[in-house]
Amino acid sequence: xxxxxxxxxxxxxxxxxxxxxxxxxxxxxxxxxxxxxxxxxxxxxxxxxxxxxxxxxxxxxxxxxxxxxxxxxxxxxxxxxxxx
Numbered sequence: 296x297x298x299x300x301x302x303x304x305x306x307x308x309x310x311x312x313x314x315x316x317x318x319x320x321x322x323x324x325x326x327x328x329x330x331x332x333x334x335x336x337x338x339x340x341x342x343x344x345x346x347x348x349x350x351x352x353x354x355x356x357x358x359x360x361x362x363x364x365x366x367x368x369x370x371x372x373x374x375x376x377x378x379x
Contacts, residue, residue, distance in 0.1 A: 296320040304358040
């Protein structure tokens, strides 16, 4: 399962303008992969990059309102089981 996030401010990835990021549903291994990264913010950025299959630098280039959309999408995956 994945969800698309339409960016309010597109970013460039490898010289190509990107208007939409796709986030896949997280797995426990994704959380474990970033567990040893110091700092909650850096850990979260690395997790978002992994789930969207982009680099941490790409996530760092997002405007905060677009980053907030990523956070909300991530949270929606975590709470999706409680909605059924």
